[in-house]
Amino acid sequence: MKVGQWLIRLFGGRLGELEELRSVQEEVVLMALPAEREFAGKVVRLREIEPADRDRILSFARALPEHDLLFLRRDITQPEEVDSWLADVASGNYSTVVALVGDELVGYATVAQDGMTWTRHVGELRLLVAPALRGVGLGSLLIDQAFAIAKTRGLQKIVAQMTVDQEGAINGFERLGFRKEAVLRRHVIDRNGELHDLQIMAFDAEEFAQMLLRERIRAAASVETSGAPF
Numbered sequence: 050m051k052v053g054q055w056l057i058r059l060f061g062g063r064l065g066e067l068e069e070l071r072s073v074q075e076e077v078v079l080m081a082l083p084a085e086r087e088f089a090g091k092v093v094r095l096r097e098i099e100p101a102d103r104d105r106i107l108s109f110a111r112a113l114p115e116h117d118l119l120f121l122r123r124d125i126t127q128p129e130e131v132d133s134w135l136a137d138v139a140s141g142n143y144s145t146v147v148a149l150v151g152d153e154l155v156g157y158a159t160v161a162q163d164g165m166t167w168t169r170h171v172g173e174l175r176l177l178v179a180p181a182l183r184g185v186g187l188g189s190l191l192i193d194q195a196f197a198i199a200k201t202r203g204l205q206k207i208v209a210q211m212t213v214d215q216e217g218a219i220n221g222f223e224r225l226g227f228r229k230e231a232v233l234r235r236h237v238i239d240r241n242g243e244l245h246d247l248q249i250m251a252f253d254a255e256e257f258a259q260m261l262l263r264e265r266i267r268a269a270a271s272v273e274t275s276g277a278p279f
């Protein structure tokens with residue numbers, strides 16, 4: 050048994066948890082697109098977004114429930130907002146993977162950068178899955194793809210924003226090591242003028258690596274002082 054594995058077994062708990070998170074992150078790789086996967090008996094095709102998706106996006110957005118529309122930075126029920134999204138993709142600030150069943154859009158994942166100098170290391174993940182296909186794993190696959198895109202872009206910090214009741218999104222991001230970084234009270238206003246708390250989840254690659262290293266050093270030091278058998 051390797052020393053690292055032995056330490057994990059011995060100290061379990063925090064180091065084990067961090068190692069497990071790291072291995073989950075390492076398993077997340079950008080799929081060769083286009084790709085097909087089956088969810089709930091439906092063949093879902095994933096590919097990069099294209100300018101010709103404009104009308105598909107509009108139809109998808111216009112069929113969404115009101116609660117979902119809250120989480121869109123852009124009101125993509127409006128053609129000019131979709132055009133501006135496509136322009137951000139063309140400029141290289143955004144990367145988007147879309148999921149389709151037949152000719153219909155059923156979800157997307159975007160990695161968005163704001164183009165500002167001082168946040169050039171930060172990307173925001175934005176995800177949306179059609180209500181009819183939720184809870185069957187498509188969101189997790191899209192979260193993985195967005196995370197993989199963020200890694201290939203060399204981003205150091207990745208954030209995701211949601212209201213506190215979006216348990217599906219919170220679970221999905223936590224699986225990859227995202228943690229709650231802030232709650233901005235009454236930060237989101239919906240179409241009816243109601244206010245909601247906004248939760249910001251973040252993953253900081255450098256901070257995560259440092260945390261792992263610190264835990265390893267701490268574990269190794271406890272082994273030395275307890276006179277472990279090697």
Ligand SMILES: CC(C)(COP(=O)(O)OP(=O)(O)OC[C@H]1O[C@@H](n2cnc3c(N)ncnc32)[C@H](O)[C@@H]1OP(=O)(O)O)[C@@H](O)C(=O)NCCC(=O)NCCS
Binds near residue numbers: 186187190217221224
């Ligand atoms: C967030 C979202 C993309 C998840 O998509 P999905 O296809 O339902 O996700 P999955 O089926 O892969 O489930 C992801 C995780 O959330 C859990 N989950 C899904 N729906 C849930 C719910 N309503 N309550 C609690 N947990 C839920 C799943 O069990 C899974 O957890 P696990 O990995 O521990 O098993 C989807 O719910 C959505 O589009 N929500 C509206 C928009 C939004 O919240 N976007 C996130 C902000 S960026």
